[in-house]
Amino acid sequence: MNHKLEIAAFARKIFKHQQRGLREFKIIHPAREWLFGLSAVALLLLCLAAWNVFTFMKYSNTEVTGSVTPGEEVVVYKTQNVEAALTEFVRREEQYNQLLKYVPTPPQVEINETATTTETTSEASTTVETIAEDAASSTEIEEAATSSTADQTE
């Protein structure tokens, strides 16, 4: 009997111990868990604060410039070309006015005989020079015609 009682007491003790086991064995440490939890939250808050500061600095230092850089600038008005063209037109106007002022002299020599016909062609860029050359060559033709006329007269 005693043996039975001892076993029952021992079992009761075990179950009783199991019921109060958590209290007695200290598996949970509230202070430690709170420390871990609060540390994690504090770390999270610090990260968020740092990210916020970074974002704030990123956008607070933003400057809206919108100016045209020299590389992108498109030349829309060629001042030098316009000035050169205007200078050229001033020069042409002066020549034009000089030519208009010129009073033609009446022809002094009258020759009845028809001279030889010649053709000359000049290109656009050198018209004046070519005409001058043509005039020189035609003078020779005139002289030849004059001399032939003189020969015939004799």
Add this chain to the structure above:
Amino acid sequence: MMRVTHRNLLIALITLLILGGAFAFMIYKISAQGVVLEEYIKILEEQNTQEASLLRLQKIAEDTKNDRTQLQGHFLKQESESLTFLNLVEGLAPQMNVTLETTDLNKIENKTDKSEWIEVHFDLTGSKEDIVRFVRTLEVLPYVSRVNSVLLTVRSLELWQAEVVMQVRIMSYES
């Protein structure tokens, strides 16, 4: 675990989830707003660039108005203005003792630079000096013009004839 602990743990988890969600939402909104802000800034910069370009163009337009008007006056503004040009040339001819006849007039386009020109063919008759002087005058007419060719023929010692081809530029704008 005790019931109170269980309850506290549950409350803590729910609170953590709510706070985590709120933080995540705020982070997402901040990032999204940052992207929107960057786009706004880009648009604003483009607008500022366009505005600066416009102001610069306006300034150039105002500053160069006289030069452009002066230069514009040397062009034929349209094809019909070739009559004005012809009147000028035909008016000059008698002053220089030259008989002038306009034999051809047509509009041509330069294939290289797409510029448009009025090409006029003249027949000149007169003394050699007068014709040369007249051709020189044609070269310095107050127009954007060029004398392309002169075919000089002597009819007699007094009478010379020249076939002149010249071109006058019609004003056109590059697109």
